[in-house]
Amino acid sequence: MKKANTISKFNQISSFTNAVYHFIFIIVTICCLYPVLLVIGISFTEEDSLKTFGYSVIPKVISFESYAYVLRNSATILNAYKVTIFVTIVGTILSVAGTALYAYAISRKEFRYRKFFTFFKFFTMLFSGGLVPWYLVCTRLLRINDTIWALILPPLISAWNVIIMKTFFATTVPDSIVESARIDGASEFTTFIRIVCPISLPGLATIGLFVTLSYWNDYWTPLMLTSKPNLANIQLYLYNILKNIQMLQDTTNVISQQASGEAIKRLPQEGARMAICVLAIGPIIFAYPFFQKYFIQGLTIGAVKG
Amino acid sequence: MLELRTKKHLMDGSAKTKVKKKKPYSKYFRENLEYILMVAPGFILTFIFSYIPMFGIIVAFKNIDYKKGIFGSPWNGFENFKFLFQFPDVKIIVRNTIGYNLVFIVLGIVVPVTFAIILSQIRNKLASKFYQTVMFLPYFLSWIIVSYIVYAFLAYDLGLVNKVILAPLGIDPVDWYGKPEYWPFIIILLHTWKTAGYSTVVYLAAITGIDHELYEAASIDGATKRQQTFCITIPSISTIIIIMLILAIGKILSADFGLFFNVPLEQGRLLPVTNVIDTFVFRALRINGDIAMSSAAGLLKSVIGFFLVMVTNKIVKRYDESKALY
Numbered sequence: 001m002k003k004a005n006t007i008s009k010f011n012q013i014s015s016f017t018n019a020v021y022h023f024i025f026i027i028v029t030i031c032c033l034y035p036v037l038l039v040i041g042i043s044f045t046e047e048d049s050l051k052t053f054g055y056s057v058i059p060k061v062i063s064f065e066s067y068a069y070v071l072r073n074s075a076t077i078l079n080a081y082k083v084t085i086f087v088t089i090v091g092t093i094l095s096v097a098g099t100a101l102y103a104y105a106i107s108r109k110e111f112r113y114r115k116f117f118t119f120f121k122f123f124t125m126l127f128s129g130g131l132v133p134w135y136l137v138c139t140r141l142l143r144i145n146d147t148i149w150a151l152i153l154p155p156l157i158s159a160w161n162v163i164i165m166k167t168f169f170a171t172t173v174p175d176s177i178v179e180s181a182r183i184d185g186a187s188e189f190t191t192f193i194r195i196v197c198p199i200s201l202p203g204l205a206t207i208g209l210f211v212t213l214s215y216w217n218d219y220w221t222p223l224m225l226t227s228k229p230n231l232a233n234i235q236l237y238l239y240n241i242l243k244n245i246q247m248l249q250d251t252t253n254v255i256s257q258q259a260s261g262e263a264i265k266r267l268p269q270e271g272a273r274m275a276i277c278v279l280a281i282g283p284i285i286f287a288y289p290f291f292q293k294y295f296i297q298g299l300t301i302g303a304v305k306g
Numbered sequence: 307m308l309e310l311r312t313k314k315h316l317m318d319g320s321a322k323t324k325v326k327k328k329k330p331y332s333k334y335f336r337e338n339l340e341y342i343l344m345v346a347p348g349f350i351l352t353f354i355f356s357y358i359p360m361f362g363i364i365v366a367f368k369n370i371d372y373k374k375g376i377f378g379s380p381w382n383g384f385e386n387f388k389f390l391f392q393f394p395d396v397k398i399i400v401r402n403t404i405g406y407n408l409v410f411i412v413l414g415i416v417v418p419v420t421f422a423i424i425l426s427q428i429r430n431k432l433a434s435k436f437y438q439t440v441m442f443l444p445y446f447l448s449w450i451i452v453s454y455i456v457y458a459f460l461a462y463d464l465g466l467v468n469k470v471i472l473a474p475l476g477i478d479p480v481d482w483y484g485k486p487e488y489w490p491f492i493i494i495l496l497h498t499w500k501t502a503g504y505s506t507v508v509y510l511a512a513i514t515g516i517d518h519e520l521y522e523a524a525s526i527d528g529a530t531k532r533q534q535t536f537c538i539t540i541p542s543i544s545t546i547i548i549i550m551l552i553l554a555i556g557k558i559l560s561a562d563f564g565l566f567f568n569v570p571l572e573q574g575r576l577l578p579v580t581n582v583i584d585t586f587v588f589r590a591l592r593i594n595g596d597i598a599m600s601s602a603a604g605l606l607k608s609v610i611g612f613f614l615v616m617v618t619n620k621i622v623k624r625y626d627e628s629k630a631l632y
Contacts, residue, residue, distance in 0.1 A: 012429055032444055042458065
């Protein structure tokens with residue numbers, strides 16, 4: 001290790017280049033951090049000072065009124081939160097289980113039909129029937145629209161995750177372990193749960209994060225398949241607020257102009273909207289450092305072509 | 307020795323054929339039953355949500371009548387497609403979709419690869435890790451949240467740009483949501499901002515996997531850092547770049563729905579620069595309930611995308627077998 005260090009030191013970039021690189025990335029860092037800090041800043045700023053001084057990361061007058069507003073109107077928000085949490089947890093568990101089982105089976109050479117099942121999944125990445133037939137299948141054939149399953153089932157098993165996971169199993173699970181378990185009389189399921197899963201934790205964590213994130217941030221599926229307000233998740237709830245604002249924004253719309261005075265009063269104020277945003281970002285950000293360790297590792301292996 | 311091997315090989319072969327003859331199909335099925343049970347949930351869901359819709363593409367050739375069902379509805383030939391192409395905005399929509407995607411493909415390779423190379427060369431590894439972590443942040447935000455952030459920047463009266471940047475400079479506030487000319491830049495900027503972090507990590511992972519001895523040998527031979535980058539780093543990660551490229555070309559008619567639909571707040575005035583195939587299909591289906599037009603557009607999109615992946619893959623295969631997608 002020491003030796004490698006001395007050699008690589010001699011092959012380093014110049015101090016000037018290094019400084020330029022740091023400068024570039026400090027700007028990139030600001031671009032990525034500032035918008036999020038701004039949202040948090042606005043959510044803690046008093047509404048009147050927002051109007052006079054404009055938005056800023058550091059509140060001129062600190063106020064918790066926005067969060068108090070959210071708490072007062074908690075019924076809808078709480079329900080949206082509940083939907084999001086339920087869908088994310090149940091969806092992630094089912095998705096990781098289904099993906100891992102599928103990927104493990106097609107990664108085993110003993111599985112006679114693995115080529116068929118690999119292609120079966122891979123083909124969906126190349127070709128799809130399009131939005132309309134998919135919509136008709138969900139609403140007319142399965143009739144899962146306006147149920148909680150509409151939010152969970154359609155995106156459950158993604159081809160991309162299956163391919164990543166298959167590559168992961170194929171490269172990290174040694175054949176000898178699986179074989180010795182078989183000789184000891186373990187069934188494939190036992191081998192999978194007791195031996196393969198524990199050593200594949202980084203891979204499972206990676207797709208777990210992908211899936212958690214996509215369920216948490218999903219507003220498209222509920223927008224497509226639900227119309228009941230009690231099934232709106234937190235993203236769709238935010239979407240609906242913004243939709244009302246944009247209707248009032250659209251100055252070409254005469255009706256909205258007349259209605260705007262009254263309607264604006266009912267909508268959450270700037271600060272409160274940002275407070276809901278903070279609540280929508282919050283849990284995912286907390287999950288971030290926890291997964292990060294696995295994430296890059298999992299991506300590395302998934303990036304190797306399988 | 308050679309003879310022995312061939313003999314053994316022959317024997318193996320004959321043994322295999324014997325086994326094949328002995329085992330009926332059902333026996334293979336029973337032997338693989340556990341694996342089949344493992345793929346079953348994924349298989350069923352994929353069949354329902356991906357394959358049935360593939361057969362459902364016949365909807366595009368039908369005059370759908372809900373009372374008669376999909377199969378009972380009368381055939382319509384290519385009427386739906388004719389109808390689609392008579393729609394005046396189609397040209398603009400196709401131009402927007404392909405134009406934005408071409409820019410996204412180029413930037414989606416140049417920016418993250420540059421970032422990844424820089425990050426791999428920065429001396430302070432802790433700082434490099436920190437930048438990497440922060441760059442990933444936008445990837446975690448949904449487009450809805452991004453549209454709130456953009457609104458905070460661009461709102462007419464309170465927006466950061468108008469109130470904090472332009473007002474002190476004495477410039478009149480700009481009605482951002484009413485000026486289509488700014489939006490191509492805003493959309494390209496946002497797309498790069500949101501996706502660069504993720505792609506950078508992917509490329510950086512590939513760069514980390516390159517054998518260090520290559521660089522050491524090169525530097526001993528007197529190669530500069532720039533030469534090392536262009537002669538070692540980029541060729542080494544070219545496989546992953548090309549795979550990402552093929553997949554991106556296959557999606558050239560798709561779009562990040564949230565970016566084009568939510569971020570511009572669905573403003574009608576911005577449609578000439580924000581309407582893409584996906585938003586068009588969505589509006590036709592969910593707002594106008596126009597099955598004919600949306601299914602025809604959706605089918606064309608899938609078929610052309612499929613065709614493009616096939617052709618690109620074939621071209622890549624001709625030059626370098628190992629870099630092709632399949």
